[in-house]
Amino acid sequence: xxxxxxQLNPSGAAxxxxxxxxxxxxxxxxxxxLFSDWYNTILTILALYLVFLIIxxxxxxxxxxxxxxxxxxxxRQGEGACWGVVGHFWGLFMVGTYPYELRWRIGLxxxxxxxxxxxxxxxxxxxxxWYWAAWVALVVPVFLLIRGSSILGLEVVDSxxxxxxxxxxxxxxxxxxxxxxxxxxxxxxxxxEMPIIKALSVGYxxxxxxxxxITILFMASVMLPLFFPPGFSVDKVLRAQIGIxxxxxxxxxxxxxxxxxxxxxxxxxxxxxxxLGYWQTMILIVMxxxxxxxxxxxxxxxxxxxxxxxxxxxxxxxxxxxxxxVTTQNPDWLGRxxxxxxxxxxxxxxxxxxxxxxxxxxxxxxxxxQY
Amino acid sequence: xxxxxxxxxxxxxxxxxxxxxxxxxxxxxxxxxxxxxILLIFKNTMTNLEERxxxxxxxxxxxxxxxxxxEALPIPMPHGTFLAFIFTFMAGLVVAFLxxxxxxxxxxxxxDSTFLVLTVIFFLFVIPGSILYFMGDRIVSSTYTETSSxxxxxxxxxxxxxxxxxxxCVLATLLGLVIGISRLSTNWLVSHLAAAFIExxxxxxxxxxxxxxxxxxxxxxxxxxxxxxxxxxxxLNNRGVYLPDPEGTAxxxxxxxxxxxxxxxxxxxxxxxxxxxxxxxxxxxxxxxSLAVLVGLPALVWIIFGSPFTLSYxxxxxxxxxxxxxLSPEFAAMLFGLVIYTSAFIAEIVRSGIEAISKGQxxxxxxxxLRPGHTMRLVILPQAMRVIIxxxxxxxxxxxxxxxxxxxxxxxELVSVGGTILNQSGQAIxxxxxxxxxYLTFSLLISxxxxxxxxxxxxxxx
Numbered sequence: 001x002x003x004x005x006x007q008l009n010p011s012g013a014a015x016x017x018x019x020x021x022x023x024x025x026x027x028x029x030x031x032x033x034l035f036s037d038w039y040n041t042i043l044t045i046l047a048l049y050l051v052f053l054i055i056x057x058x059x060x061x062x063x064x065x066x067x068x069x070x071x072x073x074x075x076r077q078g079e080g081a082c083w084g085v086v087g088h089f090w091g092l093f094m095v096g097t098y099p100y101e102l103r104w105r106i107g108l109x110x111x112x113x114x115x116x117x118x119x120x121x122x123x124x125x126x127x128x129x130w131y132w133a134a135w136v137a138l139v140v141p142v143f144l145l146i147r148g149s150s151i152l153g154l155e156v157v158d159s160x161x162x163x164x165x166x167x168x169x170x171x172x173x174x175x176x177x178x179x180x181x182x183x184x185x186x187x188x189x190x191x192x193e194m195p196i197i198k199a200l201s202v203g204y205x206x207x208x209x210x211x212x213x214i215t216i217l218f219m220a221s222v223m224l225p226l227f228f229p230p231g232f233s234v235d236k237v238l239r240a241q242i243g244i245x246x247x248x249x250x251x252x253x254x255x256x257x258x259x260x261x262x263x264x265x266x267x268x269x270x271x272x273x274x275x276l277g278y279w280q281t282m283i284l285i286v287m288x289x290x291x292x293x294x295x296x297x298x299x300x301x302x303x304x305x306x307x308x309x310x311x312x313x314x315x316x317x318x319x320x321x322x323x324x325x326v327t328t329q330n331p332d333w334l335g336r337x338x339x340x341x342x343x344x345x346x347x348x349x350x351x352x353x354x355x356x357x358x359x360x361x362x363x364x365x366x367x368x369x370q371y
Numbered sequence: 372x373x374x375x376x377x378x379x380x381x382x383x384x385x386x387x388x389x390x391x392x393x394x395x396x397x398x399x400x401x402x403x404x405x406x407x408x409i410l411l412i413f414k415n416t417m418t419n420l421e422e423r424x425x426x427x428x429x430x431x432x433x434x435x436x437x438x439x440x441x442e443a444l445p446i447p448m449p450h451g452t453f454l455a456f457i458f459t460f461m462a463g464l465v466v467a468f469l470x471x472x473x474x475x476x477x478x479x480x481x482x483d484s485t486f487l488v489l490t491v492i493f494f495l496f497v498i499p500g501s502i503l504y505f506m507g508d509r510i511v512s513s514t515y516t517e518t519s520s521x522x523x524x525x526x527x528x529x530x531x532x533x534x535x536x537x538x539x540c541v542l543a544t545l546l547g548l549v550i551g552i553s554r555l556s557t558n559w560l561v562s563h564l565a566a567a568f569i570e571x572x573x574x575x576x577x578x579x580x581x582x583x584x585x586x587x588x589x590x591x592x593x594x595x596x597x598x599x600x601x602x603x604x605x606x607l608n609n610r611g612v613y614l615p616d617p618e619g620t621a622x623x624x625x626x627x628x629x630x631x632x633x634x635x636x637x638x639x640x641x642x643x644x645x646x647x648x649x650x651x652x653x654x655x656x657x658x659x660x661s662l663a664v665l666v667g668l669p670a671l672v673w674i675i676f677g678s679p680f681t682l683s684y685x686x687x688x689x690x691x692x693x694x695x696x697x698l699s700p701e702f703a704a705m706l707f708g709l710v711i712y713t714s715a716f717i718a719e720i721v722r723s724g725i726e727a728i729s730k731g732q733x734x735x736x737x738x739x740x741l742r743p744g745h746t747m748r749l750v751i752l753p754q755a756m757r758v759i760i761x762x763x764x765x766x767x768x769x770x771x772x773x774x775x776x777x778x779x780x781x782x783x784e785l786v787s788v789g790g791t792i793l794n795q796s797g798q799a800i801x802x803x804x805x806x807x808x809x810y811l812t813f814s815l816l817i818s819x820x821x822x823x824x825x826x827x828x829x830x831x832x833x
Binding site: 033034036043044047048050051055167193194195196197200206207209210211213214215218219221223225226227228230231303307308309310313314320324325328337338341344345348349353354356 | 394397398401402405414415416418420422493556557558559560561564570571573574575577578579580582583586587591595772773775776778779786790795799800803806807810811813814815
């Protein structure tokens with residue numbers, strides 16, 4: 001560098017140069033990321049103003065002018081949000097009309113799940129297959145606790161009483177657990193060499209992916225009773241659940257198929273050469289790799305499923321969104337629409353956003369462990 | 372089994388271990404189980420329908436509907452002029468398709484021959500267009516009323532679905548593009564604002580957003596007397612949104628013809644410029660002459676024949692506004708909800724599409740001496756488009772399917788109208804069958820487009 005300078009400047013007198021611009025520290029960061037030129041400076045100022053407007057409106061409505069009293073009367077004094085509506089209907093938002101004296105069972109379920117989740121912080125446990133088997137086995141006691149069972153002496157709570165967040169979570173979790181294996185079978189069927197199996201799988205997948213979920217839910221709630229012999233009735237929640245499962249198995253099948261396509265054929269051939277049968281090849285060799293590839297879209301579809309369980313409120317089930325709708329009709333709290341929707345929206349957002357963050361961390365962990 | 376005639380050892384295996392035999396058996400089992408289930412369902416359904424006194428069939432479609440609809444577009448009736456228009460347009464499509472096949476067989480495209488391009492323009496646009504231009508006022512259309520048939524109701528519902536979907540797709544693309552590009556901005560604040568928007572909107576159910584727009588925003592607007600006026604042009608109240616409405620005048624037809632001619636001229640100009648560039652490497656100006664023609668020709672018509680449309684403003688008369696363009700609160704809520712929700716997904720598609728193009732592509736283009744504009748237009752965008760278009764079209768399909776949530780806020784689209792008819796007539800199977808067929812047609816058309824696009828833009832590899 002100095003050599004070049006000297007050659008360019010034979011007279012020897014080096015010209016004074018401005019000191020270089022700061023590129024580190026807070027000021028440097030701001031210069032690079034916010035005020036790099038006049039155009040970005042204008043953008044930054046406009047964006048700052050927008051952020052200021054949004055934050056001011058939200059804080060003013062939600063905190064400063066808001067009322068937190070639990071009675072409808074206290075709300076009439078405040079200009080902003082009235083969080084009493086959330087407090088007043090808290091139970092309805094969480095578990096719907098689940099009998100009050102039996103809600104300890106939900107508490108117990110939550111406790112078990114949280115305890116199991118916290119236990120997973122031990123990495124030794126995470127690699128223990130019995131721990132994962134326990135998760136799978138957990139489905140039965142959880143279901144028995146929530147629904148009740150006359151054999152075990154637990155009072156049966158009819159599913160028409162389930163509601164709120166409980167119903168949303170039940171529909172989503174059962175939906176995911178049941179539709180995922182079906183989707184794997186469908187995806188394998190679509191790649192099968194047997195023409196009839198292939199045609200049936202393709203037909204099913206394309207049929208259900210081509211129509212909106214709401215028509216499937218209508219079909220499940222209106223047409224399903226026609227399909228069963230007279231006198232045989234299917235519970236309303238179960239009907240919606242079947243609709244969700246039928247619809248999302250088709251969607252998940254396409255995601256799984258994407259993963260299957262990403263696995264080189266050599267894997268399958270190598271497994272065959274080692275003497276593994278079709279199911280052994282699929283379960284031990286192909287699926288673990290294929291599913292790992294599609295974790296992001298898979299979790300994306302799970303999130304989509306969770307969000308779409310809100311559609312059951314159209315076929316008159318009272319899920320989380322349904323509760324929000326019901327509370328706005330209550331004469332005491334009439335017109336408290338925004339609070340209910342904001343609260344419910346926040347709950348959905350927290351659940352979905354943490355799911356997507358978890359999928360990112362899962363993906364990273366798998367990537368790190370690969371090869 | 373070897374080819375050189377050596378003795379082959381055939382390991383004899385029992386027939387039930389033979390894979391082909393097994394495959395046949397499996398398929399027979401699956402098929403017979405399925406047929407059995409279908410038969411059972413069919414039998415049960417028949418008994419159930421008989422018990423409820425519902426006769427199956429599509430005869431009910433001609434019955435009088437008897438329910439009103441808050442908004443209905445006029446439906447052109449399939450008589451004389453309208454049929455002529457449809458038939459000539461279809462004929463044009465067939466001509467274009469056949470010519471395309473003919474040219475493809477020779478390894479060329481229609482664009483290679485001026486004569487063929489003119490032929491296609493003539494059949495596809497000039498003939499149907501002149502039917503509309505000269506006889507358009509003879510098209511008989513009828514609007515749904517309470518005394519119309521169920522069939523009319525369903526068609527009106529379908530038109531409402533198409534209306535909100537089409538507008539939604541256009542607006543969601545524009546908004547998604549802006550947000551997606553902001554997400555890539557070097558400005559930290561702008562890119563994080565865009566990210567916050569995307570993460571918020573994507574993680575909240577669409578139905579909740581629709582409820583929010585409808586119940587918490589549009590229905591909470593003040594009454595007619597206290598309407599909110601934005602720039603004295605847009606009027607907002609709890610009866611809906613009112614905008615100025617452009618109404619065509621006598622010169623409107625000529626104006627459209629001028630725009631059409633300008634587009635044809637631009638097509639030939641671009642073709643000519645590309646041919647010269649391919650032959651000599653010289654780049655002639657395209658953008659400025661094109662803009663000049665596109666603005667100039669319609670402007671000429673405007674100056675000579677007068678303004679092609681007049682703006683009609685909403686006027687407060689009695690208890691409501693009249694005139695202007697009225698968007699019902701249901702339609703406005705659907706449009707806001709669908710556009711904002713879908714735009715968050717489109718923004719992510721745009722971002723990942725542009726990020727998918729490796730840096731080496733830009734560097735290679737630069738080192739070949741391409742200017743930044745050319746690098747973007749000739750190198751980056753064509754490749755990014757290949758990544759963007761397929762998921763984008765499936766977002767359009769999603770938006771169309773999501774418009775079925777209109778049933779929750781009483782926007783009279785297909786599913787909503789179908790639901791009303793279903794409740795009135797009890798013809799559940801027929802109604803759900805019709806609705807599903809219509810949506811399946813949409814998705815079939817979209818996937819046909821995607822297959823065509825993917826085949827056309829496939830990466831040509833070694």
